[in-house]
Amino acid sequence: MPGLEDLYREIILDHYRSPRNRGELPAPPATRVEGFNPLCGDEIVVFVEVADGAVSDIRIGGQGCSISQSSASMMSAAVKGRTLDEVQALTRSFKAMMSIHEQSLDGEGEVVIEADPDVKLGDLEALRGVVKFPVRIKCATLSWNTLLQAIEESAASR
Amino acid sequence: MPGLEDLYREIILDHYRSPRNRGELPAPPATRVEGFNPLCGDEIVVFVEVADGAVSDIRIGGQGCSISQSSASMMSAAVKGRTLDEVQALTRSFKAMMSIHEQSLDGEGEVVIEADPDVKLGDLEALRGVVKFPVRIKCATLSWNTLLQAIEESAASR
């Protein structure tokens, strides 16, 4: 079955079957944010604790397909202990890999996000094949958008 | 120009150029009702006086195309002095000629109106050609519908 292996790399299935950082954190002090994929019904819950400008702890709840679940699991492993700046850079690089277009800062049309060449995606590289399946891109990015929102809310609540 | 002569018979153009019963009546005692053809903007004003169950006087105002104006003019001549029953029968026969379908009394679908064989349409026969020009049927019937409404309102106001 050509193509499917591009999407479902072994490491993805591994994270799907054994998700890292699954669970909850008491909120507060943690921030809890739910994310929805309106198309398929996937729901993700991100619990994040920010201390000294870094993600001190993170947990993932909710349910979804292998792509959204494994992306969340890999994300949680990748951001734990990182500074918020590092998390931002990682998110940008991940979205760049997903070929997400965003509006440019001066509002002149939409631009392709450029990856930071210094950021290493590690395991997350396995999700590169998702780009060939446009409907699934939202599955892969759901947890990231939810994390960004959680970090914003945690900043706002201080 | 084949076809146009079917629509614009000489008698129609005559009524258009020299409309009968053009003008106004003081209302009250007359009843005044405006009719609109929403498609072309034609507006007709019917002034009708009902006494002893008959149309004792009628005047026509407003503006419109040759078909709506001549139909109104012929109508005014045809109904003046007639009993309300005769006006109803005449209207039915006129609409039958226009192949207007109306909902049947028991509500079961729409039925073709049957003309009363005893009713003579006279000059109004000249409007028969309008049927071949469906958009113009509303022009021909505008004054009739306005008259019916005026008669209804005059009954209600007593």
Added chain:
Amino acid sequence: MAMSVGDPLEVAAIKKDFPILEREVHGGRLVYLDSANTSQKPQAVLDAMDRYYTQSNANVHRGTYLIAEEATAGLEGARAKVARFIGAKRNREVIFTKNATEALNLVAKAWGRAHLQAGDAVVLTELEHHANIVPWHQLAEEVGIELRWIPLGGDGHLDLTHLDRLVDGAKVVSFTAMSNVLGTMLPVERLTAAAHDAGAIAVVDASQHVPHVSTDVSAWGADFVAFTGHKMCGPTGIGVLWGTEAILDDTPPFITGGEMILNVTKEGFTANELPWKFEAGTPPIAEAVGLGAAVDYLSGLGMEAVREHEVSLTGYALRSLTERFGEQIQIHGPSEPAERGGVMSFTYADLHPHDLTQVFDQHGVCVRAGHHCAKVLMRQLGVAATARASLYVYNDEADVDAMADAITDAATFFGV
């Protein structure tokens, strides 16, 4: 290829009427099992629209010239066809909208705003599509109506134990005629009668019913019935709201502008008569012509035969999937094919439906995964998503078998 003996439809011939079914995807044939989402279109419908555009395209109800008269006849002829198809008593009871969603919004907002006030109750069911929920939520926010829910019972049916209490004092009972997730056929006449007994109006979302089951809105006794063109072999961009003349006359206009007025001044406006009062602006003319052709197509097949075909094919699907996959597959909804439409929501083992249907795609099998715009129902079912296969006139047992093969393949691929 498995062929059903005695199928009331000649599916092999019907498939040829639908050009898209000749398409190859991923090197194999297209197996379209997502007609509850949108149906495919027969060539006759495309031809009717092309003929309209290349012969008679003009705006309607306006021009004195020939092609404008033809365009008007096309639109109004389509209205008459639809009226006959659903058993409407009068053509003017058929209002063209852009889809079923607009039709239901018209009811909730135009009729609802005019007739409901704070504290009034509207009864829905847990089976509803979002199109029959969200407009009522908006009205609840705006005027403070109360929503009540007829609960899901066993085997995909409603639990009607407390129906009388639920409708008591309600002003509206609004419900789907057939669930787009479970296929459940609701007891429309019973619900309509219960509504009327309680002094409420009955609104039926027939989006899944009209395409598949012979429909008689007058026999239903409903006040409003909504459905959508693209699920019944018609084009996108057109839906229908049917209402009794009495209730439509008692409903203020919704979307307003040109074509729906008798007069406009700086001070105000006077609305035109039915049906135009509700059709502001240029209507979906080509789409109406296409919908008329779709109605002709379905009438040609015969709605009784369509229904028989779907009952028998649904029976085959339920049997063969259960035989083949046993406990691994969980199919929601009524177990009795005669009590349901050809819509089957299912899950397989612990495979996420999204992953399952992704494998299906590799087999050319088109099946939708998700919440199917029925999140209230999904919560009641205790699932976030299902895979949903849905059948129509062009499907046969070979299509069902192709999906079953794809399930086997997915199970192997994911090692479950």
Added chain:
Amino acid sequence: MAMSVGDPLEVAAIKKDFPILEREVHGGRLVYLDSANTSQKPQAVLDAMDRYYTQSNANVHRGTYLIAEEATAGLEGARAKVARFIGAKRNREVIFTKNATEALNLVAKAWGRAHLQAGDAVVLTELEHHANIVPWHQLAEEVGIELRWIPLGGDGHLDLTHLDRLVDGAKVVSFTAMSNVLGTMLPVERLTAAAHDAGAIAVVDASQHVPHVSTDVSAWGADFVAFTGHKMCGPTGIGVLWGTEAILDDTPPFITGGEMILNVTKEGFTANELPWKFEAGTPPIAEAVGLGAAVDYLSGLGMEAVREHEVSLTGYALRSLTERFGEQIQIHGPSEPAERGGVMSFTYADLHPHDLTQVFDQHGVCVRAGHHCAKVLMRQLGVAATARASLYVYNDEADVDAMADAITDAATFFGV
């Protein structure tokens, strides 16, 4: 046949792109002069829709399978094309509606209900189409806003003498970019600036502008811009509302249901992000694909060339009709072709427009007679109806001449 030397468009070739123009009516060729009402469609647009239906028809934003992805790409690709065509900064600022009328209703009702209250003023012009009047009348009845009118001045232009006083304290200034009766091009940027200076939002009805004149909504500086697909070589059943992201974010959803939600529970709902928040239910998918092809077609001709062609042909028409009929013909609107679009409303002697255009039909000449959904303007002009000829890319001097011949014939027939 009169041919314009140096016409920026090759009309003879363009005519061949529009299959309906090959049609015979009453034994002669079809002379279509009613494009302000609805335009004809080039084969490329019909082909794009047929290709969609025969290759990729599926519901959008839902399926994980190939044709659903293609359908989604078709819809979103069309959105991007439209955004580029009108100078939108972001695709998500482009909302697909069923027509311009729905777009203007969305503004008056969704934005208006949320932001206007009793006593607030909305400024319109006497040139407006009913689509930009009646929704505001409804809002006036509902919440008690006050309508103010920028009056008609000389030569078909607005009288802007008291503009500052009219917009003072207003919340909305809503106006057409080009009159559908007189062809008048309004000073959009000036009106938009006046609105903003007064703290009002600026709403532009560009239904007659986008098809004929290169449009840059961002340069206009407007808040909302509405237009319709069927007047710009696109299909029926689709319109567009453009709005700045800021104002769209500040507008509650209008029509609601599936596809426009993030979540729905029994208690309430959360709306999705732009543009889907405003696109409830199955969108006009094939129609969007067709509109995208229409935009490609017009871009291929070049909107500068389209405009130049229309200015020159309008000039020819104004000159030749005046030369030929002198005092007998009264043509409304700006006398200077550069200040107007190719829309000419006229009356001939005391012939009623309906009778005039009935004779036109015998010559295959399609011209509309009536109030053109602008009864407020008709009253200002002091007429109940006009005949209206309107030009587009496929018209040439021979078409204008054919209408002139038909006028002569009507004059003879009616003996005026």
